[in-house]
Amino acid sequence: MSATVSFKVPSAHGPQAVTVSYTRRGRGEPLLLLHGIGHHRQAWDPVTDILAADRDVIAVDLPGFGVSPALPDGLAYDLPTTTAVFGAFCAALELDRPHVAGNSLGGLIALELGRARLVRSVTALSPAGFWSEAERRYAFGVLLAMRHIARRLPLPLVEQLSRSAAGRTALTSTIYARPARRSPEAVVAETRALAEAAGFAPTLRAGTTVRFTDDLAGLPVTVAWGTQDRLLLRRQGVRAKQLMPRARLVRLPGCGHCPMNDDPALVARVILDGSR
Known part of the structure; x- marks a missing residue:
C-alpha cells in the first residue's frame, strides 16, 4: 500500500x-x-x-x-x-x-x-x-528523445505496443537489456510516468x-x-x-x-x- x-x-x-x-x-x-x-x-x-x-x-x-x-x-x-x-x-x-x-x-x-x-x-x-561532458550530452539527448516520444504517443497506442514483446522492446530497450521481460502494465505505467513527470525538465537542467x-x-x-x-x-x-x-x-x-x-x-x- x-x-x-x-x-x-x-x-x-x-x-x-x-x-x-x-x-x-x-x-x-x-x-x-x-x-x-x-x-x-x-x-x-x-x-x-x-x-x-x-x-x-x-x-x-x-x-x-x-x-x-x-x-x-x-x-x-x-x-x-x-x-x-x-x-x-x-x-x-x-x-x-x-x-x-x-x-x-x-x-x-x-x-x-x-x-x-x-x-x-x-x-x-x-x-x-x-x-x-560528451557522455553527459549524449545521455541527456537520449533522455530528451525518450521524453518527447512518451509525451507524443497516445495512450491507446502505448497500450497496444505493450502487449507484444516487440512493442515493449521499442518502448523500453534504451533502459532494459531484456525489455520483453517487463509486463505490459509496467511498460504502460512507466511510459506515462515519463510523459507526466513535472520534475523532469528542471531536474535535467540542474544536472548540466x-x-x-x-x-x-x-x-x-x-x-x-x-x-x-x-x-x-x-x-x-x-x-x-x-x-x-x-x-x-x-x-x-x-x-x-x-x-x-x-x-x-x-x-x-x-x-x-x-x-x-
Missing part, C-alpha cells in the same frame, strides 16, 4: 512543505530505494519481495515524479535541495541513517546522502555524475553541471554497472572506482541501465551484500 508523508524543508523564502509518496514493507534494517529521472518507485518492483525478506524496504517517488507532487516554488531540483528533502523524509519516518540504494539519478542522490553522512551504506546502480568527485571514505559503498547499459556507458563505473578507491565495483552481466528488471536476483544480492 502506498502512503504519503509531508514535512518542511528550508528555503530562501522560509520553510516549504514537501510531500513524498512511498511504499514500505518488510522487516530488518531500513533500506531506502531511489529511482532514476523520469521513472517511478515501481522500477524497484522486481527486487522488492527479495529485499523485504531481510530489510525494511522504503521505495519512494522522488518529488515531481511518480505520484509525488512537484516541489513548491522556491525549492530547486538540485542536489543540495534533494539531500535536504531526503534528510527531512528520513526524520519524518524516524529512519536512523538507513541503507540506501539508487539507480541512475537515484544512485547520484544516494551518493550525495552518503557524502552528507545521512545513511549507513550506499549501493549505486549506474549512478549519474561520473560522465565526461553535476559531477560527483568525492571519495566517501569510511562509508560502505558499492557501485554496480550493467554490461549492456546504453545510457550511461559502463566505463563510467571505472571512473567512479578511481574516484572512490575503497568502493566495491560490481559488474552486472547482461544488464542494462535499469538492471532490477534484467536480473532481479543478482541485483537484490548486490544490494543486500552492500548493506551488510
Whole structure:
C-alpha cells in the first residue's frame, strides 16, 4: 500500500512543505530505494519481495515524479535541495541513517546522502555524475528523445505496443537489456510516468553541471554497472572506482541501465551484500 508523508524543508523564502509518496514493507534494517529521472518507485518492483525478506524496504517517488507532487516554488531540483528533502523524509519516518540504494539519478542522490553522512551504506546502480561532458550530452539527448516520444504517443497506442514483446522492446530497450521481460502494465505505467513527470525538465537542467568527485571514505559503498547499459556507458563505473578507491565495483552481466528488471536476483544480492 502506498502512503504519503509531508514535512518542511528550508528555503530562501522560509520553510516549504514537501510531500513524498512511498511504499514500505518488510522487516530488518531500513533500506531506502531511489529511482532514476523520469521513472517511478515501481522500477524497484522486481527486487522488492527479495529485499523485504531481510530489510525494511522504503521505495519512494522522488518529488515531481511518480505520484509525488512537484516541489513548491522556491525549492530547486538540485542536489543540495534533494539531500535536504531526503534528510527531512528520513526524520519524518524516524529512519536512523538507513541503507540506501539508487539507480541512475537515484544512485547520484544516494551518493550525495552518503557524502552528507545521512545513511549507513550506499549501493549505486549506474549512478549519474561520473560522465565526461560528451557522455553527459549524449545521455541527456537520449533522455530528451525518450521524453518527447512518451509525451507524443497516445495512450491507446502505448497500450497496444505493450502487449507484444516487440512493442515493449521499442518502448523500453534504451533502459532494459531484456525489455520483453517487463509486463505490459509496467511498460504502460512507466511510459506515462515519463510523459507526466513535472520534475523532469528542471531536474535535467540542474544536472548540466553535476559531477560527483568525492571519495566517501569510511562509508560502505558499492557501485554496480550493467554490461549492456546504453545510457550511461559502463566505463563510467571505472571512473567512479578511481574516484572512490575503497568502493566495491560490481559488474552486472547482461544488464542494462535499469538492471532490477534484467536480473532481479543478482541485483537484490548486490544490494543486500552492500548493506551488510
